[in-house]
Amino acid sequence: MATVSDSSTTQSLQQIASRWLASQPFANVMLVLQTSGIAWLAWYCVTTAMPATVQQIQNGHNEQTQQYIEDSKLQREQNREDLKLVIESYKDTLDRVQRD
Numbered sequence: 190m191a192t193v194s195d196s197s198t199t200q201s202l203q204q205i206a207s208r209w210l211a212s213q214p215f216a217n218v219m220l221v222l223q224t225s226g227i228a229w230l231a232w233y234c235v236t237t238a239m240p241a242t243v244q245q246i247q248n249g250h251n252e253q254t255q256q257y258i259e260d261s262k263l264q265r266e267q268n269r270e271d272l273k274l275v276i277e278s279y280k281d282t283l284d285r286v287q288r289d
Contacts, residue, residue, distance in 0.1 A: 210218060
């Protein structure tokens with residue numbers, strides 16, 4: 190059974206990582222940095238950027254829907270008023286025709 194020496198158990202993770210990093214070729218270090226950066230960016234997009242974007246889209250959609258509903262109500266009211274005017278005009282015309 191392998192035993193762990195006392196010196197390796199007292200080393201911090203930062204010390205172990207810096208010793209490993211110093212012993213690696215430059216290309217490997219850059220690969221780890223790039224991979225870490227891409228992983229962080231993906232995590233940021235999934236946890237922060239995308240939910241914020243979806244929320245903005247939803248808010249805009251809700252505003253447009255509310256505006257559409259208000260516009261539809263106004264249009265229906267205008268159509269009713271126009272229909273009343275048309276009916277009154279027909280009634281007036283019918284009254285004139287019947288009188289003559």
